[in-house]
Amino acid sequence: MTDFEPTPSEDDINTVRQRWSENTDTFGRVYNTLLGITEPTPYPEIAEIADCSPNAAKKHLERLAEMGIGRADRQSRPARYERNDGYLEWQDASRLADELTVDEIIDRVHQLEDHREEFEQRFETPDPSAVSVFEHDDHDAIHERMNAISDWQALNRDIRLYELARQLAQNDGRLLPA
Known part of the structure; x- marks a missing residue:
């Protein structure tokens, strides 16, 4: 029996992130990231997680907000986005x-x-x-x-x-x- 390590190794994390980045288009990565965040988050942070440019993230986040999947706080600088739990x-x-x-x-x-x-x-x-x-x-x-x-x-x-x-x-x- 092997020991269970609750925290994956850095190599394992990087392998999964690389596979996700290679096999998921930018819209899909931004969508997945938006669904995974739990509080309003500036779009540059979402871009970093989604492994894309801030402009691409903002474009896709705006689309997701128009679709009702996310919500945008455009008054904050930079704009913040969060998932729409409804x-x-x-x-x-x-x-x-x-x-x-x-x-x-x-x-x-x-x-x-x-x-x-x-x-x-x-x-x-x-x-x-x-x-x-x-x-x-x-x-x-x-x-x-x-x-x-x-x-x-x-x-x-x-x-x-x-x-x-x-x-x-x-x-x-x-x-x-x-």
Whole structure:
């Protein structure tokens, strides 16, 4: 059995980056980079990550912002870009709407809502952000509460996602009836 090293070697990282750069066009690298960033980032930094010129990055980022995949803060200097999480949610919901029937989606929402009700009863609130995880001195209890709150927040996101998928499935891919 080999030892697991959580941090890849510099050579491994460079090999993967080189393969990515050679096998992905500039638009694809900028797109992938945009989806991977978690906060507004100046376009020259995105260009560096995407291994392209700042002008090429800005051109593609503008296109991605027009498509709704990203958002642009053009008031900052240099302009900053970030992914549009709403676009990613819509993409996930669209996939669910394609893969499941309306009845399967509705059944799943009911299951998720039942599970959410268990959290609401356990913590005596409908809002996970109202729960303090530090009410206990015991590290394990704090850790368990943090995990429970995280699961509850993910559950609420899943309910929103499946509800959006239901709307898409019922309205032939549209959010509102035609």
